Amino acid sequence: MFDWDDLRIFLGVARSRTLADAARQLELDATTVGRRLTRLGESLGANLFEQVGGTRRLTESGHALFRHAEAVESAALSAVAQVTGESQSLAGQVRLSVAEGFGTWVLAPAMREFHQSNPRIRLDLITASGFLNPSKREADMAVMLARPQRGRLVVQLLGDYRLHLYASEAYLASQGTPRRPADLRRHVLVGYIPELIYAPELDYLGEVLTGLEAVLRSTSINVQHQMISHGAGIGVLPDFIGDRDPGLVRILPDHVELTRDFWLVTHSDLANLSRVRAVAQWLRHRVQALQDQIKTG
Amino acid sequence: MFDWDDLRIFLGVARSRTLADAARQLELDATTVGRRLTRLGESLGANLFEQVGGTRRLTESGHALFRHAEAVESAALSAVAQVTGESQSLAGQVRLSVAEGFGTWVLAPAMREFHQSNPRIRLDLITASGFLNPSKREADMAVMLARPQRGRLVVQLLGDYRLHLYASEAYLASQGTPRRPADLRRHVLVGYIPELIYAPELDYLGEVLTGLEAVLRSTSINVQHQMISHGAGIGVLPDFIGDRDPGLVRILPDHVELTRDFWLVTHSDLANLSRVRAVAQWLRHRVQALQDQIKTG
DNA sequence: TCCTCATGCTGCAATTTTGCAGTCTATCGA
DNA sequence: TCGATAGACTGCAAAATTGCAGCATGAGGA
Structure with missing residues (x-):
């Protein structure tokens, strides 16, 4: 019988895709991780990973093992939770x-x-x-x-929330207030950087009006909010941000309302x-x- | 996180109830088994066994762990089976x-x-x-x-089988053939040793006639068969034994028939x-x- | 194209784990 | 009551595992 603990290492590597990364998570040396992986593969007589470039991908055997290893992990975690009483305790x-x-x-x-x-x-x-x-x-x-x-x-x-276009009073005073969605094309827009967007749900501007593009961009909604708040432009913000900032005004609230x-x-x-x-x-x-x-x- | 492999050792001890026995099954030294058990208990912060005389019994925590450990084992075995292709192979x-x-x-x-x-x-x-x-x-x-x-x-x-009383022709020639069940009390009976019977289903004689006791006894059905075959007495045998032996005759087949x-x-x-x-x-x-x-x- | 950075592998030392003896304890049977 | 037997614990040596340092390799950026 192989060492069950090697499955723990295997899971780490399967998830993080590199030995070094897995080693960090497991708090072991990458060397050890590599060696124990080799040992596991040998004792199962199967090649678990293929190396493609820098990363390791599961082979077919590896995939098969992965599901079972997850089951092992699940049972092991339940074991700890129950025996240590962790499952009942409001701590950790x-x-x-x-x-x-x-x-x-x-x-x-x-x-x-x-x-x-x-x-x-x-x-x-x-x-x-x-x-x-x-x-x-x-x-x-x-x-x-x-x-x-x-x-x-x-x-x-959990629930939903709404988003609207916001701008600062200072910005509107100097640049005017859009009356129709089409007016937005003449304004400075604040938004995400499309290439670095990490969830398609954050691609607001395309939903507001096709072809709309931001010129002041950030990956951070907080940075965007600060830009808008300081009069840099108009942008989409969740209401729980926009409505909390007394200096901001909703733009075209009857035309533009998003829900997430x-x-x-x-x-x-x-x-x-x-x-x-x-x-x-x-x-x-x-x-x-x-x-x-x-x-x- | 504790060493998952220690669960394997824990299972062995929980099943065999002694370190030494578990060690044999696991092909480890009893010392190692003891030490790894201690380590597991420490890392879970729980006492897994109580020592009662020579044997170890699971504590409440131990019982809780046991169920989870079996789940781990189950998953681990499936893993090996699938990865090694053992599940499909007609080998092993x-x-x-x-x-x-x-x-x-x-x-x-x-x-x-x-x-x-x-x-x-x-x-x-x-x-x-x-x-x-x-x-x-x-x-x-x-x-x-x-x-x-x-x-x-x-x-x-799987199915059932029948049992009858059998005796050899030689025995019947010298001792006479019973005509009624009550006649059996006058005969030499062959059977199991009640104290050493390992399944209540083997206690045939009591079922044939209350109070019937064998005088020639063995824990082995083969020994009993040999005794009967060589004319020592009358005894209950499965048909798949009695009917294969051409020297044996069924006794009181209309009165005594058992099924298992x-x-x-x-x-x-x-x-x-x-x-x-x-x-x-x-x-x-x-x-x-x-x-x-x-x-x- | 070169440089940088990170991954992953090999040799070596330190640590840990393991097995073996020997000893102690408890149970069973005479 | 006393051996006999089996289980379990302690010291020690052997074996294995582990981490570190150094080096090769390959991907990504200037």
């Missing part, structure tokens, strides 16, 4: 991946409250460019804009851990409050 | 536990045929006193007389391996042939 670490705007404007202001309710949960708020993938275990949970199609995930709809959904994505293995449920509940409350606030405000 | 080892009589008189004569059909399967026929337990992985499959109640097992009814079932029990993890299915199919055929033979014969 949760890594949550969110979009930058949501993290900055919705979650960050409420973190104090969360920590007071759950002092023993360490909540890491990750706003990497691109959502980290719970199915790759880069994060435990993620709030995403689209429902992921595959993976061992538990997905639930928030999806909460959790790895199946973790979905019934108390601490994960606590975070999920908090997220549902935050999004609920967000929607109530917009309605009444 | 199968350990089959059967009752001695069935093994000797039904299976052994057909082993040549099995081997010719499946030359790459090594079939171990185990006739230990008592059935080995597939759920403890002492055997891969077992033909049992009763349907086991629990365990991760796949159970199917054959159950094929396979560990769930192995049930869909080709080699295991091949053995199962062969067993079904053997039992079918046995029943046809009795009917027509």
